[in-house]
Amino acid sequence: MNxxxxxxxxQGTVLRVLLPVGLALFAGGLILLVLGKDPxxxxxxxxxxxxxxxxxxxxTLTRMAPLLLIAAGLIVAFRAGIWNxxxxxxxxxxxxxxxxxxxxxxxxxxxxxxxxxxxLAGALTGAIWSLLPAVLKVRYGVNxxxxxxxxxxxxxxxxxxxxxxxxxxxxxxxxxTRSLAVDDRLPRLFGTTIHAxxxxxxxxxxxxxxMMTRTAFGLRLxxxxxxxxxxxxxxxxxxxxxxxxxxxxxxxxxLGGAVEVLxxxxxxxxxxxxxxxxxxxxxxxxxxxxxxxVIGFTLFFSALMVGGxxxxxxxxxxxxxxxxxxxxLLLFLGVVEYLDQSRRKSGxx
Amino acid sequence: MAIVAAxxxxxxxxxxxxxxxxxxxxxHSGEIHVLLxxxxxxxxxxxxxxxxxxxxxxxxxxxxxxxxxxxxPRRSMDLGIxxxxxxxxxxxxxxxxxxxxxGGSWLRPLARAASLRRFGELAQLLGTRIDPDARVSGLSLxxxxxxxxxxxxxRDEKLLLLDEPTSMLTPQGVADLGRMLRRLRDQGxxxxxxxxxxxxxxxxxxxxxxxxxxxxxxxxxxxQLQQLTEAERTDTIIRMMFGIDAGGAAAAADGHExxxxxxxxxxxxxxxxxDRSKPPLLSVRGASTLPDFTETxxxxxxxxxxxxxVLGIAGVDGNGQKHLAEMLAGQRSxxxxxxxxxxxxxxxxxxxxxxxxxxxxxxxDRLGEGTVSTFPVATNLLLKEVGAAPWWRHGITDWxxxxxxxxxxxxxxxxxxxxxxxxxxxxxxxxxxxxxLARELDAExxxxxxxxxxxxxxxxxxxxxxxxxGAAADRGVALLVIxxxxxxxxxxxDRVGVMFQGRxxxxxxxxxxxxxxxxxxxxGAGAA
Numbered sequence: 001m002n003x004x005x006x007x008x009x010x011q012g013t014v015l016r017v018l019l020p021v022g023l024a025l026f027a028g029g030l031i032l033l034v035l036g037k038d039p040x041x042x043x044x045x046x047x048x049x050x051x052x053x054x055x056x057x058x059x060t061l062t063r064m065a066p067l068l069l070i071a072a073g074l075i076v077a078f079r080a081g082i083w084n085x086x087x088x089x090x091x092x093x094x095x096x097x098x099x100x101x102x103x104x105x106x107x108x109x110x111x112x113x114x115x116x117x118x119x120l121a122g123a124l125t126g127a128i129w130s131l132l133p134a135v136l137k138v139r140y141g142v143n144x145x146x147x148x149x150x151x152x153x154x155x156x157x158x159x160x161x162x163x164x165x166x167x168x169x170x171x172x173x174x175x176x177t178r179s180l181a182v183d184d185r186l187p188r189l190f191g192t193t194i195h196a197x198x199x200x201x202x203x204x205x206x207x208x209x210x211m212m213t214r215t216a217f218g219l220r221l222x223x224x225x226x227x228x229x230x231x232x233x234x235x236x237x238x239x240x241x242x243x244x245x246x247x248x249x250x251x252x253x254x255l256g257g258a259v260e261v262l263x264x265x266x267x268x269x270x271x272x273x274x275x276x277x278x279x280x281x282x283x284x285x286x287x288x289x290x291x292x293x294v295i296g297f298t299l300f301f302s303a304l305m306v307g308g309x310x311x312x313x314x315x316x317x318x319x320x321x322x323x324x325x326x327x328x329l330l331l332f333l334g335v336v337e338y339l340d341q342s343r344r345k346s347g348x349x
Numbered sequence: 350m351a352i353v354a355a356x357x358x359x360x361x362x363x364x365x366x367x368x369x370x371x372x373x374x375x376x377h378s379g380e381i382h383v384l385l386x387x388x389x390x391x392x393x394x395x396x397x398x399x400x401x402x403x404x405x406x407x408x409x410x411x412x413x414x415x416x417x418x419x420x421x422p423r424r425s426m427d428l429g430i431x432x433x434x435x436x437x438x439x440x441x442x443x444x445x446x447x448x449x450x451x452g453g454s455w456l457r458p459l460a461r462a463a464s465l466r467r468f469g470e471l472a473q474l475l476g477t478r479i480d481p482d483a484r485v486s487g488l489s490l491x492x493x494x495x496x497x498x499x500x501x502x503x504r505d506e507k508l509l510l511l512d513e514p515t516s517m518l519t520p521q522g523v524a525d526l527g528r529m530l531r532r533l534r535d536q537g538x539x540x541x542x543x544x545x546x547x548x549x550x551x552x553x554x555x556x557x558x559x560x561x562x563x564x565x566x567x568x569x570x571x572x573q574l575q576q577l578t579e580a581e582r583t584d585t586i587i588r589m590m591f592g593i594d595a596g597g598a599a600a601a602a603d604g605h606e607x608x609x610x611x612x613x614x615x616x617x618x619x620x621x622x623x624d625r626s627k628p629p630l631l632s633v634r635g636a637s638t639l640p641d642f643t644e645t646x647x648x649x650x651x652x653x654x655x656x657x658x659v660l661g662i663a664g665v666d667g668n669g670q671k672h673l674a675e676m677l678a679g680q681r682s683x684x685x686x687x688x689x690x691x692x693x694x695x696x697x698x699x700x701x702x703x704x705x706x707x708x709x710x711x712x713x714d715r716l717g718e719g720t721v722s723t724f725p726v727a728t729n730l731l732l733k734e735v736g737a738a739p740w741w742r743h744g745i746t747d748w749x750x751x752x753x754x755x756x757x758x759x760x761x762x763x764x765x766x767x768x769x770x771x772x773x774x775x776x777x778x779x780x781x782x783x784x785x786l787a788r789e790l791d792a793e794x795x796x797x798x799x800x801x802x803x804x805x806x807x808x809x810x811x812x813x814x815x816x817x818x819g820a821a822a823d824r825g826v827a828l829l830v831i832x833x834x835x836x837x838x839x840x841x842x843d844r845v846g847v848m849f850q851g852r853x854x855x856x857x858x859x860x861x862x863x864x865x866x867x868x869x870x871x872x873g874a875g876a877a
Binding site: 213214215216217219220222223226227229230232233234235236 | 678679680699700701704710712714717718719720721722723724728732733735736741744745746748
């Protein structure tokens with residue numbers, strides 16, 4: 001591709017991303033106006049609270065870690081044409097597994113080894129929880145949208161039961177696992193509250209991006225995702241690929257759960273379910289399954305989440321107003337995409 | 350005779366193409382009007398205009414004397430236009446009469462008695478005998494087509510449009526169809542028959558119009574058609590089809606010898622001399638496959654294939670050809686029997702192993718399974734080599750090398766594409782096939798299976814595909830070519846095998862009497 005083409009392609013991409021973002025923020029502002037609230041005030045609070053203030057910025061970045069790992073997992077699955085919507089169950093069970101192991105392992109092994117073991121345990125737990133939908137799909141062609149969602153409900157319930165019946169810390173009144181001491185958690189970076197899970201998550205997303213665009217395995221997954229019959233025709237081992245994609249996807253999501261527990265909470269309470277799995281799905285679509293782009297969208301969303309909570313309180317709109325913004329963003333992304341397509345079809349450049 | 354419908358200066362454009370360019374045509378009652386043309390000449394567009402699936406950009410369609418706007422298939426039917434599409438559009442799990450009652454009104458109860466009466470009338474009109482309570486899935490393709498024709502005439506339509514109706518019929522089916530069409534003509538129905546086969550145009554047509562690149566290249570009126578001798582007709586029509594002004598068929602044949610050969614079913618290659626004392630490259634011994642939903646399974650198929658030989662596989666579509674191709678390629682498991690490739694047992698071998706041993710498969714489903722249509726040409730050219738050196742080292746992709754490789758293949762195979770990064774789905778059918786042939790007929794190929802390699806291509810690209818097949822045979826590749834086009838098989842094959850109901854009904858040497866023997870085998874009469 002020549003220089004001019006590259007610039008034009010870049011321009012197109014920026015336009016296709018920034019235009020919907022701008023439109024969504026504008027339409028969201030109109031809704032606030034209709035509600036009689038001050039949109040500029042709201043957006044100002046969000047920006048100030050989540051990015052401009054140092055404490056808020058740290059929180060925003062910390063919040064990104066699990067989101068990025070879930071996004072990495074979803075990219076693997078979606079690119080391979082697999083609708084892994086069971087992220088919540090995989091995430092939560094992995095969190096419980098690592099939370100249960102950590103206080104035990106910390107007594108018998110050094111902190112670094114304990115942390116790595118717990119993360120691996122989390123990843124493994126996630127992968128195992130995706131095995132049944134994977135096998136059902138490969139063997140019997142059962143639609144994984146249904147099975148992963150069902151496994152997700154089962155997973156969140158199982159996590160709850162495990163905490164209340166098996167892993168409960170007897171020293172607390174609220175049912176939760178035994179806490180990992182703050183000093184034993186994932187190391188903080190340079191005296192901030194940001195833990196080592198964030199660079200790990202960024203590395204994971206970039207690794208997934210590299211795998212998908214620059215390796216034979218990634219290409220096989222993509223071929224299978226785009227046209228399963230072509231994958232069979234080309235002689236790929238479609239069944240193995242499907243199971244591998246499921247396992248890798250769920251392992252990354254599980255890693256996200258482990259990182260959140262080991263880096264932030266140190267314990268899992270029985271009623272804790274951040275339900276990030278489905279929240280990340282629209283972000284991955286906004287980024288068009290692109291690993292680099294998803295980092296930007298995650299930052300955007302994380303800032304909205306962190307800033308939106310306090311800004312909503314200040315301005316007096318429901319906290320879930322953030323989700324309205326995300327929905328608007330998706331809507332406008334679709335509209336811009338559609339217009340772009342029809343412009344090209346009608347013989348544009 | 351009365352004009353039932355007419356196109357007046359109709360133009361239809363698609364992005365980048367003028368599919369129909371200022372075309373005017375009249376359709377008379379009691380006349381079979383043949384529209385002849387290559388693929389891409391605009392025939393299908395014309396069908397979709399009359400059937401109400403597209404609207405013309407310019408010009409008018411006149412039905413029964415009034416200019417009309419046919420903006421939906423229902424409107425087309427209301428205007429008395431019945432259409433029989435190329436592919437069967439019946440619900441396979443319903444009975445004949447149920448299929449015919451489907452077009453009825455939403456709320457009214459099904460009028461079975463009245464429907465049966467109408468069925469009886471039409472059966473008599475067409476001279477067919479089909480059980481109205483038979484399930485469609487149990488009917489032959491010819492019978493299914495008869496049901497389609499009944500449906501198209503269900504409401505006493507006065508204009509019947511048939512799009513390539515003979516493409517899936519046996520020779521017997523074609524004869525039956527011809528008889529039926531003439532009966533309808535004698536009842537005053539106006540018939541439009543769309544075909545790319547010259548011989549069919551003579552056989553069926555009262556009036557022949559030739560389309561070329563979206564334009565009406567010429568027409569032969571009924572009186573004219575009767576006065577001309579066979580040679581003069583051929584001469585006239587070929588001049589129209591290839592846009593040659595004057596000079597006769599001799600001059601026409603000069604530039605278009607190859608296309609003419611396809612058009613007229615002439616043979617231009619003589620079978621090569623194959624040394625059958627050497628061991629065959631591919632041996633199939635009593636191979637069977639398991640049945641599945643739609644396709645006919647294979648039953649105890651055996652044959653040998655030598656290097657440098659083209660074995661044609663003829664037969665009406667759906668007699669096990671698909672299973673044969675997929676079983677040989679390794680996409681479908683062998684239920685019984687064995688396969689030897691170069692003397693090595695590959696019965697249990699998967700696609701990659703067989704490909705490594707030199708077996709190649711060009712599928713007939715080019716966009717459905719042969720390529721990933723949204724992926725670039727470059728990726729599709731290496732679809733079956735993913736992970737292999739030198740393009741991948743330790744699993745890491747070398748995109749520069751892949752793109753260079755693609756550019757080489759695009760040049761040497763004359764693939765018309767803006768670049769190697771263009772999604773393959775944006776290429777024309779002929780160029781998609783060039784991508785597949787470039788991928789499969791590579792230097793390491795020893796045995797190649799080609800399923801309908803010219804299906805859906807225009808004459809020029811048919812020619813190119815057949816030339817590549819011939820060149821591969823000359824290199825010593827053993828080729829199995831499956832096709833429903835007998836003329837084409839006779840042209841390129843050394844021997845022709847015939848599939849009938851999942852069995853290889855026989856293999857005949859491709860000599861002077863071959864066509865008759867093949868036709869007999871195709872109908873299941875007397876296995877040789």
